[in-house]
Amino acid sequence: MKSVFFMLSFFLMVMTVKAQSGEKTEDGEVTFITSENVYVRFSSTENIRIGDTLLQNVGSGLKPCLVVTQKSSTSCVSYPLPSCSPKKGDKVVHRYTVSETASAAMENEAAADSTESQAGQSSIGNKEQESEKARESFEEKPYFTERIRGRVSLASYSNISSSNNDGHRAMARFYLSARHIGNSRWSVESYAAYLQNFVQGERPQGYRTSFMRVYNMAVRYDADSSFSVLLGRRINRRMSSLGAIDGLQAEKHFGRFYAGAIAGFRPDISNYGFNSKLLQYGAYLGLGSSGRGSRNESTIGVLEQRNGGHIDRRYAYLQHSATLMKDLHLFSSAELDFYRNVNGAASSAPRLTNFYLSMRYRINRKWSAHISYDARKRVIYYESIKTEVERLLDNDISRNGLRLGLRYRPNRKISTGLSYSKRFQADRLNRSDNVNAYLRFSDLAGIGGSLFIAYNFNQSIYLQSNIASIRFTHSIVENKANASFYYRYVNYKYLSFERSNPGQHYFGVQSSTKLSGSLSLGLLGEFSLRNGQNNVRVNTSLIKRF
Secondary structure (H helix, E strand, O other): OHHHHHHHHHHHHHHHHHHOOEEEEEEEEEEEEOOOOEEEEOOOOOOOOOOOEEEEEEOOEEEEEEEEEEEOOOEEEEEEOOOOOOOOOOEEEEEEEEOHHHHHHHHHHHHHHHOOOHHHHHHHHHHHHHHHHHHHHHHHOOOOOOEEEEEEEEEEEEEEEOOOOOEEEEEEEEEEEEEOHHHOOEEEEEEEEEEEEEOOOOOOOOOOOEEEEEEEEEEEEEEEOOEEEEEEEEEOHHHHHHOEEEEEEEEEEEOOEEEEEEEEEOOOOOOOOOOOOOEEEEEEEEEEEEEOOEEEEEEEEEEEEEEOOEEEEEEEEEEEEEEEEOOEEEEEEEEEEOOEEEOOEEEOOOEEEEEEEEEEEEOOOOEEEEEEEEEEOOOOOOOOOHHHHHHHHHOOOOEEEEEEEEEEEEEOOEEEEEEEEEEEEOOOOOOEEEEEEEEEEOOOOOOOOEEEEEEEEEEEOOEEEEEEEEEEEEEEEOOOEEEEEEEEEEEEEEOOOOOOOOOEEEEEEEEEEEOOOOEEEEEEEEEEEEOOEEEEEEEEEEEEEO
16 A cells, blocks of 8 residues: 555656756836835736745846735835835846646637637626726725824822922823825824923022923925925924924935935924024935845935024934844944035035944844944034134033843743943042943742842942832733833942932822723822922823824
Protein backbone atom coordinates (compact mmCIF):
# COMPACT_ATOMS: atom_id res chain seq x y z
CA MET A 1 0.00 0.00 0.00
CA LYS A 2 2.84 2.32 0.90
CA SER A 3 4.58 1.66 -2.43
CA VAL A 4 1.37 2.55 -4.30
CA PHE A 5 1.08 5.80 -2.29
CA PHE A 6 4.68 6.81 -3.10
CA MET A 7 4.21 5.99 -6.79
CA LEU A 8 1.08 8.15 -6.94
CA SER A 9 2.88 10.98 -5.14
CA PHE A 10 5.83 10.78 -7.53
CA PHE A 11 3.46 10.73 -10.53
CA LEU A 12 1.63 13.86 -9.30
CA MET A 13 4.94 15.68 -8.71
CA VAL A 14 6.12 14.88 -12.22
CA MET A 15 2.83 16.02 -13.76
CA THR A 16 2.91 19.25 -11.69
CA VAL A 17 6.44 20.09 -12.82
CA LYS A 18 5.55 19.29 -16.40
CA ALA A 19 2.48 21.54 -16.20
CA GLN A 20 4.59 24.56 -15.23
CA SER A 21 5.21 25.31 -18.84
CA GLY A 22 4.29 28.92 -19.56
CA GLU A 23 5.28 32.38 -18.35
CA LYS A 24 2.87 35.20 -19.10
CA THR A 25 2.70 38.93 -18.53
CA GLU A 26 -0.11 41.42 -18.10
CA ASP A 27 0.08 45.19 -18.34
CA GLY A 28 -1.14 47.72 -15.81
CA GLU A 29 -1.19 51.50 -15.46
CA VAL A 30 -0.40 53.75 -12.50
CA THR A 31 -3.60 55.70 -11.78
CA PHE A 32 -3.18 57.23 -8.33
CA ILE A 33 -0.20 58.17 -6.13
CA THR A 34 -0.18 59.21 -2.46
CA SER A 35 2.76 59.96 -0.18
CA GLU A 36 2.96 56.26 0.76
CA ASN A 37 1.05 54.19 -1.80
CA VAL A 38 0.84 53.71 -5.55
CA TYR A 39 -2.44 52.53 -7.12
CA VAL A 40 -2.28 50.43 -10.32
CA ARG A 41 -5.16 49.39 -12.59
CA PHE A 42 -5.27 46.08 -14.49
CA SER A 43 -7.96 44.53 -16.66
CA SER A 44 -8.09 41.83 -13.97
CA THR A 45 -6.08 41.01 -10.85
CA GLU A 46 -7.01 37.32 -10.80
CA ASN A 47 -3.39 36.23 -11.27
CA ILE A 48 -1.87 38.79 -8.88
CA ARG A 49 -1.05 37.82 -5.30
CA ILE A 50 -0.29 40.00 -2.27
CA GLY A 51 3.48 40.39 -2.13
CA ASP A 52 4.03 40.11 -5.90
CA THR A 53 6.49 42.54 -7.49
CA LEU A 54 5.39 44.67 -10.43
CA LEU A 55 7.99 45.57 -13.04
CA GLN A 56 8.68 48.85 -14.82
CA ASN A 57 9.96 49.05 -18.39
CA VAL A 58 13.30 50.90 -18.30
CA GLY A 59 15.37 51.17 -21.45
CA SER A 60 15.56 47.75 -23.01
CA GLY A 61 14.57 45.74 -19.94
CA LEU A 62 12.28 45.38 -16.93
CA LYS A 63 13.25 46.26 -13.36
CA PRO A 64 11.42 45.64 -10.05
CA CYS A 65 9.40 48.72 -9.07
CA LEU A 66 6.31 48.08 -6.90
CA VAL A 67 5.31 45.54 -4.25
CA VAL A 68 1.58 44.70 -3.99
CA THR A 69 0.02 45.11 -0.53
CA GLN A 70 -3.74 45.08 -1.32
CA LYS A 71 -5.93 44.37 -4.31
CA SER A 72 -9.49 44.49 -5.64
CA SER A 73 -10.89 42.89 -8.78
CA THR A 74 -9.18 45.38 -11.11
CA SER A 75 -6.78 47.48 -8.98
CA CYS A 76 -3.79 47.04 -6.67
CA VAL A 77 -2.33 49.09 -3.84
CA SER A 78 1.46 48.93 -3.72
CA TYR A 79 4.50 50.67 -2.26
CA PRO A 80 7.51 51.73 -4.38
CA LEU A 81 10.94 50.21 -3.98
CA PRO A 82 13.75 52.71 -3.17
CA SER A 83 15.17 52.48 -6.67
CA CYS A 84 11.87 53.27 -8.38
CA SER A 85 9.95 56.58 -8.78
CA PRO A 86 6.69 55.83 -10.64
CA LYS A 87 4.48 58.58 -12.05
CA LYS A 88 0.80 58.70 -12.85
CA GLY A 89 0.21 57.11 -16.25
CA ASP A 90 3.33 54.89 -16.16
CA LYS A 91 2.96 51.38 -17.54
CA VAL A 92 3.92 48.44 -15.33
CA VAL A 93 4.10 44.71 -15.97
CA HIS A 94 3.07 41.72 -13.85
CA ARG A 95 4.90 38.51 -14.75
CA TYR A 96 3.49 35.13 -13.65
CA THR A 97 3.69 31.44 -14.52
CA VAL A 98 0.70 29.35 -15.67
CA SER A 99 0.30 25.64 -16.22
CA GLU A 100 -0.74 23.95 -19.48
CA THR A 101 -3.95 22.83 -17.79
CA ALA A 102 -4.77 26.39 -16.76
CA SER A 103 -3.99 27.66 -20.28
CA ALA A 104 -6.30 25.09 -21.82
CA ALA A 105 -9.04 25.97 -19.37
CA MET A 106 -8.72 29.65 -20.23
CA GLU A 107 -8.86 28.88 -23.96
CA ASN A 108 -11.97 26.73 -23.49
CA GLU A 109 -13.57 29.48 -21.40
CA ALA A 110 -12.80 32.05 -24.13
CA ALA A 111 -14.33 29.77 -26.78
CA ALA A 112 -17.46 29.33 -24.67
CA ASP A 113 -17.72 33.10 -24.18
CA SER A 114 -17.66 33.66 -27.97
CA THR A 115 -20.80 31.51 -28.43
CA GLU A 116 -22.91 33.31 -25.81
CA SER A 117 -26.10 35.06 -26.87
CA GLN A 118 -26.70 38.81 -27.06
CA ALA A 119 -28.33 38.66 -23.64
CA GLY A 120 -25.21 37.08 -22.25
CA GLN A 121 -23.07 39.83 -23.77
CA SER A 122 -25.35 42.41 -22.15
CA SER A 123 -24.83 40.67 -18.84
CA ILE A 124 -21.06 40.87 -19.34
CA GLY A 125 -21.40 44.57 -20.11
CA ASN A 126 -23.30 45.08 -16.87
CA LYS A 127 -20.61 43.22 -14.96
CA GLU A 128 -17.96 45.39 -16.56
CA GLN A 129 -19.83 48.51 -15.43
CA GLU A 130 -20.08 47.10 -11.89
CA SER A 131 -16.37 46.29 -12.02
CA GLU A 132 -15.60 49.86 -13.14
CA LYS A 133 -17.65 51.26 -10.26
CA ALA A 134 -15.84 48.95 -7.84
CA ARG A 135 -12.51 50.11 -9.25
CA GLU A 136 -13.41 53.76 -8.82
CA SER A 137 -14.58 53.10 -5.29
CA PHE A 138 -11.40 51.18 -4.50
CA GLU A 139 -9.16 53.92 -5.87
CA GLU A 140 -10.92 56.97 -4.43
CA LYS A 141 -12.37 55.84 -1.10
CA PRO A 142 -9.14 54.82 0.65
CA TYR A 143 -8.00 58.44 0.44
CA PHE A 144 -11.23 60.48 0.45
CA THR A 145 -13.05 58.57 3.17
CA GLU A 146 -14.68 60.39 6.07
CA ARG A 147 -12.98 59.80 9.40
CA ILE A 148 -14.17 61.88 12.35
CA ARG A 149 -12.70 61.66 15.83
CA GLY A 150 -13.15 64.04 18.72
CA ARG A 151 -12.93 64.50 22.45
CA VAL A 152 -14.46 66.93 24.95
CA SER A 153 -13.20 66.95 28.54
CA LEU A 154 -14.04 68.86 31.70
CA ALA A 155 -11.68 68.75 34.66
CA SER A 156 -11.30 70.31 38.11
CA TYR A 157 -8.17 70.59 40.25
CA SER A 158 -8.32 71.43 43.95
CA ASN A 159 -5.53 71.81 46.53
CA ILE A 160 -6.60 72.05 50.18
CA SER A 161 -3.79 73.04 52.54
CA SER A 162 -3.64 73.17 56.35
CA SER A 163 -1.31 76.20 56.28
CA ASN A 164 -1.86 78.07 52.99
CA ASN A 165 -4.83 79.32 50.99
CA ASP A 166 -6.75 76.68 49.11
CA GLY A 167 -6.45 76.65 45.33
CA HIS A 168 -9.06 75.63 42.79
CA ARG A 169 -9.14 75.69 39.01
CA ALA A 170 -11.23 74.24 36.21
CA MET A 171 -10.29 73.39 32.65
CA ALA A 172 -12.20 72.49 29.50
CA ARG A 173 -10.53 70.94 26.47
CA PHE A 174 -11.83 70.30 22.97
CA TYR A 175 -10.24 68.18 20.24
CA LEU A 176 -11.60 67.46 16.75
CA SER A 177 -10.17 65.72 13.69
CA ALA A 178 -12.68 65.55 10.83
CA ARG A 179 -10.93 64.09 7.78
CA HIS A 180 -12.66 64.34 4.39
CA ILE A 181 -16.08 65.41 5.68
CA GLY A 182 -18.85 63.62 3.78
CA ASN A 183 -16.17 61.77 1.74
CA SER A 184 -15.18 65.14 0.30
CA ARG A 185 -11.84 66.87 -0.12
CA TRP A 186 -12.41 69.10 2.93
CA SER A 187 -11.05 68.45 6.42
CA VAL A 188 -11.19 70.35 9.71
CA GLU A 189 -9.09 69.98 12.86
CA SER A 190 -8.99 71.82 16.16
CA TYR A 191 -7.55 71.66 19.66
CA ALA A 192 -8.32 74.33 22.26
CA ALA A 193 -8.32 74.68 26.05
CA TYR A 194 -9.97 77.07 28.51
CA LEU A 195 -8.62 77.54 32.05
CA GLN A 196 -10.35 79.28 34.95
CA ASN A 197 -8.56 79.96 38.24
CA PHE A 198 -10.56 80.58 41.42
CA VAL A 199 -8.34 82.82 43.56
CA GLN A 200 -9.03 83.66 47.19
CA GLY A 201 -8.27 87.06 48.71
CA GLU A 202 -7.02 90.17 46.97
CA ARG A 203 -5.53 90.02 43.50
CA PRO A 204 -2.82 92.28 42.03
CA GLN A 205 -3.92 94.76 39.38
CA GLY A 206 -4.00 93.17 35.95
CA TYR A 207 -3.94 89.64 37.36
CA ARG A 208 -5.79 87.30 35.02
CA THR A 209 -7.88 84.40 36.28
CA SER A 210 -9.01 82.95 32.93
CA PHE A 211 -7.09 81.87 29.85
CA MET A 212 -8.21 80.69 26.43
CA ARG A 213 -5.62 78.90 24.30
CA VAL A 214 -6.17 77.75 20.72
CA TYR A 215 -3.34 75.40 19.84
CA ASN A 216 -4.73 74.14 16.55
CA MET A 217 -7.60 75.31 14.34
CA ALA A 218 -7.39 74.80 10.60
CA VAL A 219 -9.30 73.91 7.44
CA ARG A 220 -7.62 71.69 4.82
CA TYR A 221 -8.46 71.09 1.17
CA ASP A 222 -6.98 68.16 -0.77
CA ALA A 223 -7.10 68.96 -4.48
CA ASP A 224 -5.98 65.37 -5.07
CA SER A 225 -3.77 62.83 -3.35
CA SER A 226 -0.64 64.85 -4.12
CA PHE A 227 -1.63 68.47 -3.42
CA SER A 228 -3.15 70.01 -0.29
CA VAL A 229 -3.78 73.53 1.02
CA LEU A 230 -4.36 74.42 4.67
CA LEU A 231 -5.61 77.64 6.24
CA GLY A 232 -5.56 78.42 9.96
CA ARG A 233 -3.32 77.61 12.92
CA ARG A 234 -1.36 74.38 12.78
CA ILE A 235 2.08 72.90 13.42
CA ASN A 236 3.68 71.60 10.22
CA ARG A 237 5.45 68.31 10.86
CA ARG A 238 7.87 69.07 8.02
CA MET A 239 9.14 71.99 10.13
CA SER A 240 8.30 70.84 13.64
CA SER A 241 10.77 73.17 15.40
CA LEU A 242 8.92 76.21 14.03
CA GLY A 243 5.86 75.74 16.23
CA ALA A 244 2.35 76.85 15.33
CA ILE A 245 1.76 78.81 12.11
CA ASP A 246 -1.17 81.21 11.67
CA GLY A 247 -1.81 81.43 7.96
CA LEU A 248 -1.59 79.50 4.72
CA GLN A 249 0.30 76.23 4.13
CA ALA A 250 0.55 74.25 0.90
CA GLU A 251 2.30 71.01 -0.06
CA LYS A 252 2.73 69.18 -3.39
CA HIS A 253 4.09 65.65 -3.98
CA PHE A 254 5.99 64.55 -7.07
CA GLY A 255 6.35 60.82 -6.55
CA ARG A 256 8.85 60.43 -3.72
CA PHE A 257 9.67 64.15 -3.76
CA TYR A 258 7.59 66.88 -2.15
CA ALA A 259 7.69 70.66 -1.85
CA GLY A 260 5.84 73.04 0.42
CA ALA A 261 5.48 76.68 1.41
CA ILE A 262 4.07 78.66 4.34
CA ALA A 263 3.00 82.28 4.69
CA GLY A 264 1.49 83.60 7.88
CA PHE A 265 2.25 84.82 11.38
CA ARG A 266 3.75 83.64 14.65
CA PRO A 267 1.45 83.46 17.69
CA ASP A 268 1.86 86.32 20.17
CA ILE A 269 4.71 85.69 22.61
CA SER A 270 2.78 86.79 25.71
CA ASN A 271 -0.70 85.33 25.27
CA TYR A 272 -0.44 82.91 22.33
CA GLY A 273 -3.05 84.91 20.42
CA PHE A 274 -2.95 86.23 16.86
CA ASN A 275 -0.34 88.95 16.16
CA SER A 276 -0.26 90.51 12.70
CA LYS A 277 3.16 92.11 13.35
CA LEU A 278 4.96 88.74 13.55
CA LEU A 279 5.01 87.85 9.85
CA GLN A 280 6.81 84.68 8.75
CA TYR A 281 7.17 82.84 5.45
CA GLY A 282 9.32 80.11 3.93
CA ALA A 283 9.56 77.04 1.73
CA TYR A 284 10.92 73.50 1.92
CA LEU A 285 11.85 70.52 -0.26
CA GLY A 286 11.95 66.88 0.73
CA LEU A 287 12.40 63.29 -0.31
CA GLY A 288 10.57 60.37 1.26
CA SER A 289 10.25 56.66 0.75
CA SER A 290 8.60 53.84 2.65
CA GLY A 291 8.56 50.10 2.58
CA ARG A 292 7.73 47.19 4.81
CA GLY A 293 8.80 48.18 8.31
CA SER A 294 10.80 51.22 7.16
CA ARG A 295 10.24 54.88 6.39
CA ASN A 296 12.86 57.44 5.30
CA GLU A 297 12.30 61.16 4.99
CA SER A 298 14.58 64.18 4.55
CA THR A 299 13.46 67.82 4.50
CA ILE A 300 15.42 71.04 3.99
CA GLY A 301 13.88 74.49 4.17
CA VAL A 302 14.48 78.22 4.63
CA LEU A 303 12.41 80.59 6.77
CA GLU A 304 12.27 84.30 7.49
CA GLN A 305 10.51 85.78 10.50
CA ARG A 306 9.74 89.50 10.87
CA ASN A 307 8.58 91.87 13.56
CA GLY A 308 6.83 95.05 12.51
CA GLY A 309 8.24 94.79 8.99
CA HIS A 310 11.87 94.30 10.07
CA ILE A 311 13.79 91.01 9.89
CA ASP A 312 13.72 89.24 13.24
CA ARG A 313 15.28 85.93 12.24
CA ARG A 314 16.36 84.20 9.01
CA TYR A 315 17.53 80.59 9.02
CA ALA A 316 17.71 77.25 7.25
CA TYR A 317 16.82 73.90 8.77
CA LEU A 318 17.26 70.23 8.00
CA GLN A 319 15.44 67.27 9.51
CA HIS A 320 15.93 63.62 8.62
CA SER A 321 14.38 60.37 9.82
CA ALA A 322 15.35 56.94 8.58
CA THR A 323 15.29 53.23 9.25
CA LEU A 324 18.93 52.33 8.65
CA MET A 325 18.40 48.66 9.30
CA LYS A 326 15.32 46.69 10.21
CA ASP A 327 15.53 47.62 13.90
CA LEU A 328 17.68 50.77 13.89
CA HIS A 329 15.82 54.08 13.70
CA LEU A 330 17.46 57.49 13.33
CA PHE A 331 16.18 61.05 13.68
CA SER A 332 18.23 64.24 13.33
CA SER A 333 17.60 67.95 12.91
CA ALA A 334 19.69 71.11 12.62
CA GLU A 335 19.13 74.86 12.32
CA LEU A 336 21.58 77.33 10.80
CA ASP A 337 20.93 81.07 11.30
CA PHE A 338 22.43 83.30 8.62
CA TYR A 339 21.24 86.75 9.65
CA ARG A 340 22.42 89.09 12.40
CA ASN A 341 21.91 92.77 13.10
CA VAL A 342 23.99 94.38 15.83
CA ASN A 343 23.91 98.16 16.27
CA GLY A 344 22.41 98.60 12.82
CA ALA A 345 25.10 96.53 11.08
CA ALA A 346 23.45 93.58 9.30
CA SER A 347 25.40 90.54 8.12
CA SER A 348 24.77 86.97 6.93
CA ALA A 349 27.48 85.21 8.98
CA PRO A 350 26.27 81.64 9.66
CA ARG A 351 25.60 80.47 13.21
CA LEU A 352 24.60 76.93 14.17
CA THR A 353 21.80 77.32 16.70
CA ASN A 354 20.49 73.78 16.99
CA PHE A 355 21.67 70.24 16.40
CA TYR A 356 19.83 67.11 17.56
CA LEU A 357 20.47 63.41 16.91
CA SER A 358 18.72 60.36 18.31
CA MET A 359 18.97 56.64 17.59
CA ARG A 360 16.79 53.77 18.77
CA TYR A 361 17.92 50.18 18.31
CA ARG A 362 16.00 46.99 19.03
CA ILE A 363 18.79 44.54 19.76
CA ASN A 364 16.52 41.51 19.94
CA ARG A 365 13.08 40.58 21.26
CA LYS A 366 14.18 41.25 24.85
CA TRP A 367 16.63 44.16 24.64
CA SER A 368 16.36 47.66 23.17
CA ALA A 369 18.50 50.78 23.55
CA HIS A 370 18.41 54.45 22.65
CA ILE A 371 20.83 57.35 22.62
CA SER A 372 20.36 61.04 21.86
CA TYR A 373 22.51 64.16 21.79
CA ASP A 374 21.58 67.80 21.37
CA ALA A 375 23.48 71.09 21.23
CA ARG A 376 21.49 74.32 21.34
CA LYS A 377 22.31 78.00 21.40
CA ARG A 378 19.97 80.76 22.40
CA VAL A 379 17.89 81.76 19.37
CA ILE A 380 18.12 85.52 18.93
CA TYR A 381 15.27 87.55 17.49
CA TYR A 382 17.04 90.78 16.62
CA GLU A 383 13.93 92.99 16.63
CA SER A 384 12.12 91.41 19.58
CA ILE A 385 15.06 91.73 22.02
CA LYS A 386 17.11 94.65 20.67
CA THR A 387 18.45 95.68 24.08
CA GLU A 388 19.78 92.19 24.91
CA VAL A 389 21.42 91.28 21.59
CA GLU A 390 25.02 92.25 22.41
CA ARG A 391 25.02 90.58 25.81
CA LEU A 392 23.54 87.36 24.45
CA LEU A 393 26.04 87.19 21.58
CA ASP A 394 28.96 87.83 23.94
CA ASN A 395 27.79 84.90 26.06
CA ASP A 396 26.88 82.71 23.08
CA ILE A 397 27.11 79.48 25.04
CA SER A 398 25.99 76.13 23.68
CA ARG A 399 23.78 74.08 25.97
CA ASN A 400 24.43 70.37 25.42
CA GLY A 401 22.56 67.27 26.41
CA LEU A 402 23.29 63.54 26.27
CA ARG A 403 20.81 60.77 27.01
CA LEU A 404 21.35 56.99 27.16
CA GLY A 405 18.76 54.33 27.81
CA LEU A 406 18.42 50.56 27.98
CA ARG A 407 15.23 48.47 28.20
CA TYR A 408 14.91 44.77 28.99
CA ARG A 409 11.75 42.70 28.63
CA PRO A 410 12.38 38.98 29.29
CA ASN A 411 8.69 38.11 28.82
CA ARG A 412 5.33 39.81 28.42
CA LYS A 413 4.82 40.11 32.19
CA ILE A 414 8.10 41.76 33.20
CA SER A 415 9.92 44.81 31.86
CA THR A 416 12.61 47.06 33.28
CA GLY A 417 14.54 50.07 32.09
CA LEU A 418 17.42 52.34 33.04
CA SER A 419 18.29 55.75 31.58
CA TYR A 420 20.88 58.44 32.22
CA SER A 421 20.85 62.00 30.94
CA LYS A 422 23.31 64.86 31.33
CA ARG A 423 23.03 68.60 30.65
CA PHE A 424 26.11 70.79 30.53
CA GLN A 425 27.48 74.12 29.28
CA ALA A 426 30.96 75.43 28.56
CA ASP A 427 30.74 77.75 31.60
CA ARG A 428 29.66 74.80 33.83
CA LEU A 429 26.38 76.54 34.68
CA ASN A 430 22.98 74.88 34.35
CA ARG A 431 24.55 71.44 34.41
CA SER A 432 22.59 68.48 35.74
CA ASP A 433 22.74 64.69 35.96
CA ASN A 434 19.61 62.56 35.95
CA VAL A 435 19.20 58.81 36.52
CA ASN A 436 15.87 57.06 36.10
CA ALA A 437 15.04 53.39 36.65
CA TYR A 438 11.81 51.40 36.64
CA LEU A 439 10.51 47.85 37.04
CA ARG A 440 7.06 46.73 35.89
CA PHE A 441 5.18 43.49 36.65
CA SER A 442 2.00 42.72 34.74
CA ASP A 443 -0.69 40.12 35.48
CA LEU A 444 0.60 39.35 38.98
CA ALA A 445 0.28 35.70 39.97
CA GLY A 446 -2.67 34.96 42.23
CA ILE A 447 -4.04 38.52 42.46
CA GLY A 448 -3.82 39.94 38.95
CA GLY A 449 -3.22 43.60 38.25
CA SER A 450 0.14 45.29 37.66
CA LEU A 451 2.87 46.73 39.86
CA PHE A 452 5.12 49.61 38.84
CA ILE A 453 8.23 50.66 40.82
CA ALA A 454 10.33 53.69 39.85
CA TYR A 455 13.28 55.69 41.16
CA ASN A 456 14.71 59.02 40.01
CA PHE A 457 17.88 60.84 41.06
CA ASN A 458 18.73 64.34 39.87
CA GLN A 459 21.57 66.69 40.78
CA SER A 460 22.22 70.20 39.51
CA ILE A 461 24.63 72.88 40.72
CA TYR A 462 22.22 73.93 43.45
CA LEU A 463 19.79 71.06 44.10
CA GLN A 464 19.79 67.31 44.68
CA SER A 465 16.63 65.23 44.63
CA ASN A 466 15.62 61.61 45.21
CA ILE A 467 12.17 60.37 44.23
CA ALA A 468 10.92 56.81 44.77
CA SER A 469 7.42 55.59 43.94
CA ILE A 470 5.33 52.44 43.78
CA ARG A 471 1.94 52.00 42.09
CA PHE A 472 -0.48 49.06 42.01
CA THR A 473 -3.23 48.99 39.39
CA HIS A 474 -6.10 46.52 39.21
CA SER A 475 -9.30 46.17 37.23
CA ILE A 476 -12.49 46.56 39.27
CA VAL A 477 -14.95 45.74 36.48
CA GLU A 478 -13.51 44.11 33.36
CA ASN A 479 -13.09 46.71 30.58
CA LYS A 480 -15.24 49.12 32.60
CA ALA A 481 -13.38 50.40 35.66
CA ASN A 482 -9.92 50.22 37.22
CA ALA A 483 -8.18 51.71 40.25
CA SER A 484 -4.59 52.55 41.17
CA PHE A 485 -3.05 52.94 44.61
CA TYR A 486 0.32 54.65 44.91
CA TYR A 487 2.92 55.95 47.32
CA ARG A 488 5.67 58.43 46.47
CA TYR A 489 8.57 59.68 48.57
CA VAL A 490 10.34 62.93 47.60
CA ASN A 491 13.46 64.38 49.20
CA TYR A 492 15.07 67.66 48.11
CA LYS A 493 18.41 68.92 49.33
CA TYR A 494 19.62 72.43 48.52
CA LEU A 495 23.39 72.21 48.18
CA SER A 496 23.92 75.75 49.49
CA PHE A 497 22.54 74.65 52.89
CA GLU A 498 24.22 72.13 55.14
CA ARG A 499 20.94 70.98 56.68
CA SER A 500 18.86 68.71 54.49
CA ASN A 501 15.12 69.15 54.19
CA PRO A 502 12.82 66.45 55.54
CA GLY A 503 11.21 64.21 52.96
CA GLN A 504 7.66 64.52 51.72
CA HIS A 505 5.23 61.58 51.59
CA TYR A 506 2.38 61.20 49.12
CA PHE A 507 -0.46 58.64 49.35
CA GLY A 508 -2.97 58.50 46.56
CA VAL A 509 -5.75 56.60 44.83
CA GLN A 510 -6.84 57.07 41.22
CA SER A 511 -9.72 55.51 39.31
CA SER A 512 -11.12 55.51 35.79
CA THR A 513 -14.64 54.35 34.96
CA LYS A 514 -16.45 53.96 31.64
CA LEU A 515 -19.95 55.33 32.16
CA SER A 516 -20.84 54.34 28.60
CA GLY A 517 -19.02 53.33 25.44
CA SER A 518 -17.69 56.86 24.85
CA LEU A 519 -18.09 58.58 28.25
CA SER A 520 -15.57 58.08 31.07
CA LEU A 521 -15.07 59.53 34.55
CA GLY A 522 -11.70 59.93 36.28
CA LEU A 523 -11.09 60.63 39.97
CA LEU A 524 -7.89 61.24 41.94
CA GLY A 525 -7.43 61.81 45.63
CA GLU A 526 -4.02 62.44 47.21
CA PHE A 527 -2.80 63.16 50.73
CA SER A 528 0.67 64.60 51.34
CA LEU A 529 2.56 65.13 54.59
CA ARG A 530 5.59 67.33 55.16
CA ASN A 531 6.84 69.02 58.35
CA GLY A 532 3.52 68.43 60.01
CA GLN A 533 1.66 70.19 57.18
CA ASN A 534 -1.18 68.26 55.62
CA ASN A 535 -2.26 68.86 52.05
CA VAL A 536 -5.06 67.23 50.09
CA ARG A 537 -5.35 67.20 46.32
CA VAL A 538 -8.60 66.23 44.54
CA ASN A 539 -8.88 66.02 40.75
CA THR A 540 -11.88 65.05 38.65
CA SER A 541 -12.29 64.63 34.90
CA LEU A 542 -15.19 63.82 32.60
CA ILE A 543 -14.28 62.81 29.03
CA LYS A 544 -16.62 62.33 26.08
CA ARG A 545 -15.25 60.79 22.88
CA PHE A 546 -16.94 60.70 19.51
